[in-house]
Amino acid sequence: MNEYNFAYLDEQTKRMIRRAILKGLAIPGYQVPFASREMPMPYGWGTGGVQVSAATLVPEDRMKVIDQGADDTTNAVSIRKFFERTAGVETTEETGRATLIQTRHRIPQAALTEDQILVYQVPIPEPLRFLEPRETETRKMHALEEYGLMHVKLYEDISQHGAIATAYAYPVKVEGRYVMDPSPIPKFDNPKMEMAAIQLFGAGREQRIYALPPWCEVVSLDFEDHPFEPSKAEHDCDLCGAGESYLDEVIVDDAGGRMFVCSDTDYCRGRRAAGHVGAQGVPFEEGAA
Amino acid sequence: MHTEALTGGFGDAPVDAARAFRGAMNAMARPGRIEDLAGAEPPAPLSVAAGVLVLTLCDAETPVYLAGDHDAPAVREWITFHTGAPFAGPEAAMFALGSWEALGPLEAYPVGTPEYPDRSTTLIVEVPELVADGAVLRGPGIKETARLRLPEVAAFQQNAKAFPLGLDFFFTCGRQVAALPRTTKVEG
Numbered sequence: 001m002n003e004y005n006f007a008y009l010d011e012q013t014k015r016m017i018r019r020a021i022l023k024g025l026a027i028p029g030y031q032v033p034f035a036s037r038e039m040p041m042p043y044g045w046g047t048g049g050v051q052v053s054a055a056t057l058v059p060e061d062r063m064k065v066i067d068q069g070a071d072d073t074t075n076a077v078s079i080r081k082f083f084e085r086t087a088g089v090e091t092t093e094e095t096g097r098a099t100l101i102q103t104r105h106r107i108p109q110a111a112l113t114e115d116q117i118l119v120y121q122v123p124i125p126e127p128l129r130f131l132e133p134r135e136t137e138t139r140k141m142h143a144l145e146e147y148g149l150m151h152v153k154l155y156e157d158i159s160q161h162g163a164i165a166t167a168y169a170y171p172v173k174v175e176g177r178y179v180m181d182p183s184p185i186p187k188f189d190n191p192k193m194e195m196a197a198i199q200l201f202g203a204g205r206e207q208r209i210y211a212l213p214p215w216c217e218v219v220s221l222d223f224e225d226h227p228f229e230p231s232k233a234e235h236d237c238d239l240c241g242a243g244e245s246y247l248d249e250v251i252v253d254d255a256g257g258r259m260f261v262c263s264d265t266d267y268c269r270g271r272r273a274a275g276h277v278g279a280q281g282v283p284f285e286e287g288a289a
Numbered sequence: 290m291h292t293e294a295l296t297g298g299f300g301d302a303p304v305d306a307a308r309a310f311r312g313a314m315n316a317m318a319r320p321g322r323i324e325d326l327a328g329a330e331p332p333a334p335l336s337v338a339a340g341v342l343v344l345t346l347c348d349a350e351t352p353v354y355l356a357g358d359h360d361a362p363a364v365r366e367w368i369t370f371h372t373g374a375p376f377a378g379p380e381a382a383m384f385a386l387g388s389w390e391a392l393g394p395l396e397a398y399p400v401g402t403p404e405y406p407d408r409s410t411t412l413i414v415e416v417p418e419l420v421a422d423g424a425v426l427r428g429p430g431i432k433e434t435a436r437l438r439l440p441e442v443a444a445f446q447q448n449a450k451a452f453p454l455g456l457d458f459f460f461t462c463g464r465q466v467a468a469l470p471r472t473t474k475v476e477g
Contacts (some may be wrong), residue, residue: 005303006303006304006307007303007307011302011303011306012348012350014303014306014307014310015306015345015346015347015348016350018310018313018314018345018346019346019351019383020407021314022313022314022317022346022411022457023407023409023457024407025314025317025318025430025470026317026457026470026471026472027406027407027452027453027470027471027472028429028472030406030407030453032407033405033407055310056307056310056311056314057307058304058307058308058311059304059307114319139404140404142404143402143403143404144403175428175429175472177452177453178453196432198314198315198318211318212429213317213318213319213429213430213470213472214318214319214429214430214432215429215430215431215432216429216430217429
């Protein structure tokens with residue numbers, strides 16, 4: 001018996017969040033306003049994702065939390081501990097064993113199944129916000145399906161840089177209707193959003209919840225002559241040798257030394273455990289960091 | 290008030306509601322999929338699944354419309370005691386509860402506004418049977434097609450045309466629930 005209500009939030013708050021999630025699933029890509037609560041962590045640390053997870057968790061869940069693909073960063077560790085303590089759920093670092101995955105800015109490398117739920121932490125849910133600061137106006141733009149401004153922004157990228165320079169939080173159009181911010185995931189992850197799992201997005205400070213049902217049409221905005229290209233570093237993982245996974249560039253000394261490693265730590269560990277070794281890797285040992 | 294109104298609620302509200310919501314969410318995210326709900330024993334003519342949905346989603350902030358036979362004192366007292374939800378006509382309802390015949394016509398319910406399409410009624414339709422055949426469903430949440438026997442087809446086609454405005458439906462029968470959001474394209 002612990003001293004918290006199951007999953008921390010009170011029941012009325014969870015009902016309010018659950019109603020918002022259901023409307024979000026019924027109107028994919030539309031941002032449903034919700035009465036975000038103060039959480040015992042600062043804004044920007046995933047308060048939206050935490051509230052969505054709290055309203056969605058069941059005691060039987062096995063939860064995984066990642067921050068930029070990594071299970072061992074402060075944000076991921078503290079959220080995992082939060083739910084271990086307040087919901088009593090089992091946690092895991094293995095993508096395949098998790099039933100609910102809360103993520104900050106990455107989609108796991110391994111394909112998710114229909115028995116899994118992916119919860120995104122979202123800082124700025126409004127894709128048009130940096131183009132139009134007024135909420136009354138952006139709401140009207142969504143209502144009228146007036147997304148010309150977004151295309152102008154992408155066009156300006158092309159005219160200045162010769163290509164669409166937006167590399168993360170790359171805007172998508174959902175089911176041919178709502179333009180949606182996929183949260184600051186790298187655009188490499190955008191094509192994975194048409195998946196078997198339910199995807200829920202929570203923005204705590206901005207008080208918005210939105211959702212994608214499984215197999216929902218999610219199209220990254222582009223132009224016929226400048227098609228969308230998911231990109232990653234032109235390199236293989238230096239630890240596990242993976243050529244297809246999204247990479248982080250890590251500076252290893254003050255003489256320009258660097259290495260590229262999988263951003264998804266679980267994926268990388270799994271490959272090394274299976275015997276794959278990258279250019280700077282050493283053979284995998286159980287329990288080694 | 291009858292004492293029956295005091296019984297039949299969740300035994301362990303936080304956990305029962307969490308499991309019930311998971312079922313309801315899976316149903317809404319995958320139109321046509323039939324899920325089981327448990328944890329409530331509501332008075333007749335409310336089905337177990339409809340009772341569980343009410344306990345999971347309704348509270349003092351959600352006006353509820355009871356249609357036809359569901360507008361019975363036993364049902365009203367049970368909902369009032371367990372959720373505190375106020376009762377309202379179809380024009381102000383966030384949730385509506387009843388048989389398909391009693392709930393119509395659908396024009397009476399709010400479908401949301403262009404700025405706030407989420408401000409629309411969710412209908413909980415009690416049906417005599419819930420089987421995965423009949424109408425063909427396509428749309429978000431469905432990989433190719435799904436099937437669900439529906440009380441009629443035209444009303445749901447009309448509803449889908451108004452997207453992003455529209456109504457969302459749960460169908461309940463005994464302990465089972467399935468859902469049909471406004472995005473689903475229905476073919477007879």
